[in-house]
Amino acid sequence: MTPEEHRAWLEAALAILAARDDVVGVVAMGSTADPTRVDEWSDHDVAIIVVPGAEGRYVGQVDxxxxxxxxxxxxxxxxxxGKAVYDDGHLVEWGVATVESLGTWAADGYAVLLDRGGVADVMTKAVSTPFPANVPDATRDAAMFLTALLHGVGRARRGESLSAGDIIRGDAVHALLRAARTRSHKDLSALDRLDGLRRVELALPDLAAQISAAIAEEPEHAARAMLGIAERYLGVGASGLNPAGRKAIMRRLGWPEGS
Structure with a gap:
């Protein structure tokens, strides 16, 4: 899908929704809100704001x-x-809310395309609402990273490779990236407020490249490489990896220093 086709679909969808009396507003989310970010892999991500009681007409519905x-x-x-896929692979994701329930959402980039009352005000609040799963806390995240390595390698040694990989490539990576954000002096405005993995390659390219290389390995090798990355980026001590915790985990896993 070209940027022009992407824009044309959005304009057509907006015209359909604007003609409906039960629609209070339409909000474009993520790259759908920012034409400069649209490329051939961009989907459409919209929120449809409706009058109370009309949610069922749009939840999972594609008319x-x-x-x-x-x-x-x-x-x-x-x-x-819901989500929908066209016959050419074009993906559409949408959420449905009333103005009141929209106030419980957290958001990143957005653009209000239609507002028949209250939508813009609520979105201003949503974009400033913290998203707990992606709010960094250096001490907590460093500890979560270490425990994820221990947990994941334990699963791998039981032969549970899929579960181990999920923990090491998922939980550990997310925790390391959150912790790294608290230590970085770079401009991190490119990062997504909701998804800690989005656009890390733009904001922290060196770290992203090292993590990508590490997690391409089998689970235990990935975990060991990830620990080395964390040591370099976070350090070991009061503001980084807990020294006693790190030592205990390495001893438990039989990992020698400097390996």
């Missing part, structure tokens, strides 16, 4: 989408809204 007859795959998400 508001342009050329909806071309949609080949749909799903209703647990939190409301």
């Amino acid at each position: 508001w989408m342009p050329e909806s007859h071309r949609i080949v795959l749909t799903l209703e998400e647990y939190h409301g809204g």
Whole structure:
């Protein structure tokens, strides 16, 4: 999908939604809100704000989408809204809310495309609402990183490679990146407020490259490499990795110093 096609789809969807009396507002999210970020892999991500009681007309429903007859795959998400895929692979993600329930959301980049009352004000609050899973805390995140390594390697040694990989490549990576944010003096405005893995390559390219190389290894090798990365970026001590915790985990796993 070209940027022009991306814009045309959004304009067509907005025209359909604006013609409906039960729609109070439409908000573009993420790259959908910022044309400069649109490329061939960009999906559409929108929030549809409706009058109370109309949510069911849009949760998992696709009749508001342009050329909806071309949609080949749909799903209703647990939190409301849904995802849909067109026959050319174009992906659409949407959420549904009333103005009141929209106030419980957290958001990153957005653009209000339609506002029939209160939407812009609520979105101003949403974009400043902390998202707990991505709020860094140096001490907590360094400890979470170490425990994730111990947990993950233990699973690997039991033969549970899939679970081990998920912990090491997921929990440990997220914790390390959150902790690294508290130590970095670089401009981190490119990072996503909600997803700690989004655009790390732009904000922290060296760290992102090292982590990517590490997690390409099998789980225990990945974990050992990740520990080395954390030592370099966070240090070992009061403001970094807990020295006693690090030592205990290395002893438990049989990892020699300097390996």
